[in-house]
Amino acid sequence: xxxxxxxxxxxVLVAAAVGGxxxxxxxxxGATAGLATSGST
Amino acid sequence: MLSSxxxxxxxxxxxxxxxxxxxxxxxxVLVVVGSLLRVPLPWTARWALVAAALVLVxxxxxxxxxxxxxxxxxxxxxxxxxxxxxxxxxxxGVEMGTGARTYLPSGLPYVAGVAVLLAAPLSGALWVGxxxxxxxxxxxxxxxxxxxDWDAQWARYSGRLAAMLGAAFVVSLLGAxxxxxxx
Numbered sequence: 557x558x559x560x561x562x563x564x565x566x567x568v569l570v571a572a573a574v575g576g577x578x579x580x581x582x583x584x585x586g587a588t589a590g591l592a593t594s595g596s597t
Numbered sequence: 598m599l600s601s602x603x604x605x606x607x608x609x610x611x612x613x614x615x616x617x618x619x620x621x622x623x624x625x626v627l628v629v630v631g632s633l634l635r636v637p638l639p640w641t642a643r644w645a646l647v648a649a650a651l652v653l654v655x656x657x658x659x660x661x662x663x664x665x666x667x668x669x670x671x672x673x674x675x676x677x678x679x680x681x682x683x684x685x686x687x688x689x690g691v692e693m694g695t696g697a698r699t700y701l702p703s704g705l706p707y708v709a710g711v712a713v714l715l716a717a718p719l720s721g722a723l724w725v726g727x728x729x730x731x732x733x734x735x736x737x738x739x740x741x742x743x744x745x746d747w748d749a750q751w752a753r754y755s756g757r758l759a760a761m762l763g764a765a766f767v768v769s770l771l772g773a774x775x776x777x778x779x780x
C-alpha cells in the first residue's frame with residue numbers, strides 16, 4: 557500500500573493536473589489547493 | 598481522529614460527500630460576491646490581481662515574506678458526530694470542505710479563492726469547489742490506506758510536496774487564464 561504515500565499521491569495529482577490543465581483547469585486548481593492543506597485534520 | 602472506525606464504509610463516504618458540498622458552497626459564495634467586485638475590472642486587471650496574490654502567497658510560503666492570512670485556527674469540534682453515524686461525518690466534511698472552519702497550512706486555497714472571486718465563471722467556480730473537496734478527500738483516503746504514519750511522511754517531505762503541488766497549481770492557473778481569455 558505504499559502507493560498511498562504522500563509523494564505518490566501528489567505525483568499522480570500533478571501528472572493529472574499537467575495533463576488536464578487545458579481541459580478542466582479549475583478542477584485541478586481546487587484539487588491541488590485541497591491536497592496542499594494536508595495536515596489540517 | 599482519522600484512526601477511528603467511523604472512517605470506514607458509509608460514514609467515510611458521507612464525509613467525502615460533505616467535503617465536495619462544502620467546497621462547492623464556498624466557491625458559490627465567492628463567485629456571487631465576486632460577480633459584483635469584478636464588474637469594473639477588465640480581464641487583464643483581474644488576472645493581474647490573481648497573479649499578485651499568487652506571488653505574495655508563494656513568497657510567504659517559502660519564508661521570504663511574513664504576514665498572516667485569515668484562518669480559523671482550530672479543529673472542527675468532535676461534537677459534530679453527535680448528529681449521528683452519517684450526518685455527523687457529513688457535517689464534518691462540509692465544514693472541512695468549506696476551508697473556512699479549520700486550519701489551512703497552505704496559501705494555495707487563498708489564491709484559488711481570489712481566482713474564483715475575480716475570474717471564474719460559475720461553472721469554473723463549482724469545479725474549483727468540487728476539486729478542493731476532492732483534494733481533501735484524497736488526503737483522507739491516502740491517510741487511511743497508508744500502512745504507516747502518513748502525516749509524518751507528509752511532514753518529512755513537506756518541502757518537496759509543496760513545490761510539486763505549487764507547480765501543478767500554477768499550471769492549472771495558466772490553463773484557467775487560457776480558458777477565460779477573450780477571443
